[in-house]
Amino acid sequence: MRIAVQDGLFDIGEESNRFAAGLSDSGANAGAIVTFTGVVRGSDNGDMVAMEIEHYPGMTERAIRKIADEAMARWSLADVLVIHRHGRLVPGEQIMMVATASRHRLHAFEAAEFLMDYLKSRAPFWKKELLQDGAGNWVEAKDSDEEALDRWA
Amino acid sequence: MDILYFAWVRERIGLPKERVETSAATVRELVAELSAREDRYAVAFSDLSALRVALDQDLSDFDAPLDGVREVAFFPPMTGG
Numbered sequence: 001m002r003i004a005v006q007d008g009l010f011d012i013g014e015e016s017n018r019f020a021a022g023l024s025d026s027g028a029n030a031g032a033i034v035t036f037t038g039v040v041r042g043s044d045n046g047d048m049v050a051m052e053i054e055h056y057p058g059m060t061e062r063a064i065r066k067i068a069d070e071a072m073a074r075w076s077l078a079d080v081l082v083i084h085r086h087g088r089l090v091p092g093e094q095i096m097m098v099a100t101a102s103r104h105r106l107h108a109f110e111a112a113e114f115l116m117d118y119l120k121s122r123a124p125f126w127k128k129e130l131l132q133d134g135a136g137n138w139v140e141a142k143d144s145d146e147e148a149l150d151r152w153a
Numbered sequence: 154m155d156i157l158y159f160a161w162v163r164e165r166i167g168l169p170k171e172r173v174e175t176s177a178a179t180v181r182e183l184v185a186e187l188s189a190r191e192d193r194y195a196v197a198f199s200d201l202s203a204l205r206v207a208l209d210q211d212l213s214d215f216d217a218p219l220d221g222v223r224e225v226a227f228f229p230p231m232t233g234g
Contacts, residue, residue, distance in 0.1 A: 038234055054160055056226060059210035084233065096234060116234055122212070124226075125233035126160035138161050141230035 001072070001080045003064045005055065007087035012037055012097060019081050019099045028078035032105035034112045036098045042091035047132045053086040053095070056124035060084070067118040071100070074114070075107040082115065084125065117148040154219070156187075158197075159228035162204065165197040180206050180215045183225065197227075205230055 004010075016035055023030045040051045068080045081099040089095060098115045102108040119125075127139040157170050177183035181201075188195040198204070206213050207226040219225070 056157070056159055056207070056210070056228070059207055059226070062210050063212075120234035121231050123233040124159070124207070124228065124231055126229065127232045128160070138229065139232045141232050145232075146230075 001065075001068055002082075003061055003068060004083045005057075005060050005064070006083070006085055008085070009093065010083050010085070010097065012094065015081065015083065015097060016099065019079065019101070023078055023101050026078075028101065029103065030078040030101040030108075031103050032108040033099060033101045034105070034108040036112050036116060037094050038096040038116075040089045040091045040093050040095055043129065043131075048091065048129045049132055050130045051089045051091075051095075052128040052130055052136070053089065054126045054128070055084075055086045059124050060086075063123045064119065067115060067122060070118075071111045071114050075100075075102065075111040077102050077107060077111055080111070080115070082119070084119065084123065086125065088130075114152055117145075117152065121145045121149065154222060155224045156183075157224065157226040159226065161229055162197050162227050166193055175219075177219055179219060180208070180213065180217050180225065183219060184215065203229060 020033060042048055064082050064084065068082055071077065071080060078101040084096040098112050100108040100111040121141060129137045129139060154175060155170060155172055158166050163169050175183055175186055177186050184198050188198045201215055205228055206215060208217055208222045209224050
């Protein structure tokens with residue numbers, strides 16, 4: 001399992017390859033790898049120049065590890081990778097990445113969705129949209145984010 | 154005890170972190186103590202349903218006891234992912 005909380009960009013291809021290589025090195029015999037990459041979406045009217053992501057150093061790693069441990073316990077996974085960035089990001093840049101590996105694809109897909117649902121509302125990150133005119137808007141959590149967790153209850 | 158604020162809670166209170174001496178038994182009592190200090194706290198804590206709290210870096214709730222807690226953090230619902 002690898003958890004990375006970082007401000008720098010990451011290379012999706014490199015991370016995917018390293019994840020896959022780690023599986024074959026460990027003899028995990030995984031038949032499925034699922035990766036998900038979250039990307040900064042621009043605002044509909046194009047006035048968002050950047051997204052500032054704040055986090056709670058210490059708790060962030062701890063919360064993500066807890067979520068990943070829970071995924072490992074619920075599904076039969078060979079490995080889990082979570083990378084989440086913070087700091088100032090521009091539209092089109094990747095924010096985060098999740099990779100899961102399992103013997104068959106169902107577990108890897110479900111676990112990746114579980115990780116995404118929990119990272120959204122249980123990992124201490126806060127997004128602020130920075131607009132052209134200098135204003136900043138904190139992104140509000142949606143009811144649907146919380147409801148998404150019910151599915152895993 | 155250290156108190157940390159994040160996102161708009163940090164902006165409203167005007168600082169990211171402070172150390173307070175308190176005899177509050179629960180988070181709710183600590184919030185009442187802080188709110189009585191100055192308006193900026195009262196404003197930030199006016200609607201607790203819009204806030205989350207973590208005790209020693211674990212999510213908790215406003216009725217949780219503060220016994221032995223070293224770090225309390227207040228923040229809005231998280232928006233990761």
